[in-house]
Amino acid sequence: MKVLKFGGTSVANAENIVKVGHIIKEESIKNPVTVIVSALHGVTDQLIQAAESASRNDANYLSIVKELEEKHLKLVRELIPVLEQSSLLSFVKKQFNTIEDLCNGIYALEEFTGRIKDKITSYGEFLSSNIIAARLKSEGLDVIWMDAAGYVITNSNFTNAKVDFEATEKNLEDFFQKNQHRVVIAPGFVASDKKGNPTTLGRGGSDYTASIIAAAADAEELQIWTDVSGMMTADPRLVSAAKPIPQISYAEAMELSHFGAKVLYPPTLQPVMAKKISLRIKNTFDPEAAGTLVGNHLEKPDAEQQEFAVGISNMSRIALLTLEGSGMIGIPGISAKLFQCLSNESINVILITQSSSEHSITLAISEKDTANAQHAIHSSFEDDLRLGKVEPVIIETGLAIVALVGENMKSRSGVSAKMFGCLGNNGINIRAIAQGSSEKNISIVISEADIKKAVNVLHEEFFESAIKQVHLYLCGTGNVGKKLIGQIYAQNDYLKENLLMNLRIAGVCNSRKMLFSEKGISEHELSQLHENGQEASAGTFAAEIVSRNLRNSVLVDVTASSEVPEIYEELLKKSVNIVACNKIAASSSLEHYRQLKLTARNHSCRFFFETNVGAGLPVIGTINDLMRSGDKILSIQAVLSGTLNFVFNHYDGTRTFSETVAQAQAEGYTEPDPRLDLAGTDVARKILILAREAGYALEFDDIENESFLPEECMQGNVEDFYRTLSKYESHFKTLLDNAKNSGNILKYVAEFRDGKAKVGLHHIAPESDLFHLYGKDNIVIFKTLRYSDQPLVIKGAGAGAEVTASGVFADIVRSV
Known part of the structure; x- marks a missing residue:
């Protein structure tokens, strides 16, 4: 026999229930099946909403109950043949009459207890399971409806009852020994105490019901049918690249579900794990997908071929509580006292970490429990607080837990380093860390604002194809x-x-x-x-x-x-x-x-x-490499302005200096305001940057700038600048002629030597390394301790959008 459980989204409407019917029919041909169903999607919340409204004397509860009744009646009409509808419609109306009576009582008493809550919420599964059973019977299947509440026995802890496994297993064994039907349909979530009062197993309790029944009946397999194709490597709402996990051990599944993997309710695993019954998670809307197989003896690849981890899980709305004080050091029983006071308030501790000095204990709990936890701790440690042995509990909220899970992590070194390294490189601060001795789980507490980023970083690092x-x-x-x-x-x-x-x-x-x-x-x-x-x-x-x-x-x-x-x-x-x-x-x-x-x-x-400096030329990178390898920059001589090099390479006296500058601007070599280039400011910045990268402490004002532009050229706007250039053509022609007459050419040179830097227009002789520099090329000449006799020369295009963009592109690739 197999046990199949269908969740709320799987039975949300008539269309989905038809799909469920096909799955049950196909499976029942091969094996007898027991089917556990949840309430229709959203019904449990609406039943609670109606009851809570009634407890507040809000008559709106009547419209909520009426809306739910119409929803179920409509479902019957859509699923059941007309000639077979009458009795089921009457059944549904009778149940809603009872629900309305219960709400009327709550309205009159203005009281909504846990016991009443369990009674009202149990109707969701009671109704859905009966409607689905009727649908399957109408299709000719051999079906019996079983009232799970009469077989699953619990204590009287209403809304989250604890199962009496001995009594429950005896009841279920008796039922299945006598059952001769091919298909059993039962409601999940619901149970009863020893007095027959309705109880429930908590949110996600339908999964738990299915597991309890599977264990009691020694089922071949438990199948959890939901709206995703198995357990995922991460929450697909956060990680678009999340993918189904083909197979996973009970322990790994337990860790993932504990830390927020919503597809599986944590207690579900315990009954089937004890009986070594395989659990398979399947997708109602893609039944051919393999899903996830959960078990202890699964065939896995060799350890070296396995992934480090199987999945990443996360929980939001977490608070950290820290109890610290010198009076805790070496004192036995502090931890027991702390956990007991929280247990007395039914506060679940999700994560624990303690300093090796025993000076502090940090706990992670749900944020909603913060106020109760603080009160419980302060009450329990009242005397210690008064004597100064412990400090008032420190509370941090707005946090989340992210857990990396996988049994194979224990046999691999460097997993933690890889995890913390990729998070640190993305600026994600880790507030607390916990790792069990089994090494199946590394859990961290981070800011809730970083949760999406953290999960994506980890998923990319551990589960994606290294892109x-x-x-x-x-x-x-x-x-x-x-x-x-x-x-x-x-x-x-x-x-x-x-x-x-x-x-x-x-x-x-x-x-x-x-x-x-x-x-x-x-x-x-x-x-x-x-x-x-x-x-x-x-x-x-x-x-x-x-x-x-x-x-x-x-x-x-x-x-x-x-x-x-x-x-x-x-x-x-x-x-x-x-x-x-x-x-x-x-x-x-x-x-x-x-x-x-x-x-x-x-x-x-x-x-x-x-x-x-130098657009796409490897100038700064070369300095960095020299410095890191222990060399020292002694001097730098450079032509660093593609604009100025272009201008003085093209200014030959046949055209005016103004026309040559205009050509440079038209071809995209200058800034929108050419004075930024011609005044030497840009070159001064560049030599300053090189000197700083070489380890010298210089300010911009330390750069000596020997300007060749008349002062009047720097006044007014760009149009005024060009007019002034024309006015001073004789000045520029004189500069050119003086250089020519001595057999030299003009270059705007930046120099750094003996801790000092300067920029200015120089006469360059033919034997200089700077002489044969054409177009918009740059050149940088380094003399270092290692490159003293024969300097290191970097030369090439030092301006232009294409080469500058390529240099930026290279930096982008290096930066990540």
């Missing part, structure tokens, strides 16, 4: 931003296949608008940013990133804005990696620069800005 999901937040949609977006879309398939990384643009903003999508913004949606985006600022963009709290997040700043760098520190503190093309942060005050790097280090994230 890391990266969420990008892009600031800037100008030339570099557009090129970067194009590169991301073009290269993502390669990254998935070769680097096991999936880049998803989860947010984008410009100076006016911003747009977000956790699933990723498409190219078409990006093109509609101006029309469909919401009003943006750097602050609101950062706030949205923080509130979304997605794993593996990266802010990519490809602006020249002074506002965007102001959000870096806030995001770094939330473990959001920063990739910046923007030079303002790294060239800001030395204190702020150091603080940003320290914040990134303290929060296990990355702050990369390779493209601050």
Whole structure:
């Protein structure tokens, strides 16, 4: 015989019950079956709502009862042939008359006790099981209805009764020895005490009923039919990539169900586990799916081929209670006293952790029990509190538990390190940790706000095909931003296949608008940013990133804005990696620069800005590698402005200096205001950044800037600037002629030597490494302890949207 249990969603309406009927019919052809059913979906809650309304003298209970009656009558009319409906319709009306009478009594007495609650709620299963039995009989099945309440005996602890297994098993054994019918239909959840009073087995009690019956009847298998295809590796409402677990041990299933896997009510496992009866979880709406098989002697792959864990479970609305004090050290019985006072209040302790000094004990309980727990502890430890031996209990709320479960974890080293490492890298703070000696479960307490992020991070680390999901937040949609977006879309398939990384643009903003999508913004949606985006600022963009709290997040700043760098520190503190093309942060005050790097280090994230100098050239990365390997930078000589190099390579006297600068701007080499390039400010920032990365403490004001622009050029707007350039053409022509006359060319050079830096226009002789530098190329020449006689030279395109975007792209890949 097999025992099949169908939950509330499986019997929610006539259509679903027809599906259930097909499953029962198919199974009964092969084996005799006992079928346990829940109340119709939502009925138990509505019965409680009606009774509670009545207890408050709210006459609305009558309309609730009437609505429930109509729901069940409609179901009978939809499921039962017309000629067979009469007796069942009368039966349903009679039951609702009784329910209304009970509510009338509650209304009159203004009292709703646990005993009455059990009596009223038992009608949900009583009605659904009778209707389903009648439906199956109408289809010609050999069916008998069994009143489970008369066979499952409990104590009188109403609403959550404890089963008397000895009496229950005797009753059920007698029934099944005499039963000759192919199909038995019974209500779940309901029972009775020794006096015959209705009791219930608690929420999820229908699963428990099915397990009790399966154990008593020595069933071949217990099947729990629900609306998902088995136990999942994580809650699918939180993790879109969650997948069914094919098979799992009783112990693993117990751990997962205890810590919140809703598909299985924890007590369900105990009766079948004792009899070594396999349990299978199946999907009513996809009966061909294999589901999850639960048992102790399942065929599993070799230990080395098994996954570290079988699933991740989570519980919300958790509170931590901490009792601490010097008077607890070395005193026996403290823990017993603490747990006893909570037990007396029927408060369930979910998780326990204790410091090795015995100075404190921390417990996790349901948040709803916090006030009762605090009162119970303070009452029990009243004398110790007065004498100062213990401190008042510390309460923390707004927490959640996440548990990583798997028997195979005990035979693998590094599981905890892997778990805590991936959480730490995503800025998820762990408030408490518990791990049993069996090593089947590692449980952590975290902020409830981090629960979705934590479960996704762990699922990605332990259960997905090693493809890391990266969420990008892009600031800037100008030339570099557009090129970067194009590169991301073009290269993502390669990254998935070769680097096991999936880049998803989860947010984008410009100076006016911003747009977000956790699933990723498409190219078409990006093109509609101006029309469909919401009003943006750097602050609101950062706030949205923080509130979304997605794993593996990266802010990519490809602006020249002074506002965007102001959000870096806030995001770094939330473990959001920063990739910046923007030079303002790294060239800001030395204190702020150091603080940003320290914040990134303290929060296990990355702050990369390779493209601050040399666009896509590996300049900063090379300095970092030299420093990490023990070398020391002695001097730097560089041409760091693609704009200025372009200008002086093209200014030959046949055209005016103004025309040459205009060409550079037209071809996208300059900032919108070319003075930022020509004044040397940009180059000064770059040499400052290189010196700082080389370990030298410099401020921007320490950079000596030998400007070649007349002071008047810096006044007015951009149009005024071009007019002034034309006015001073003779000045620029003189600079050019002086260089030519000595056989040299002009280059704008940045230098760092002996702890000092300067930038300015130089005459470059043909034998110099800087002479053969064309177009928009940059060059950086390092002299170090190791590269003293023959310097280290980095040379290549140092400007242009395409190469800058590629440098940013490389930083993104490195950052995660």
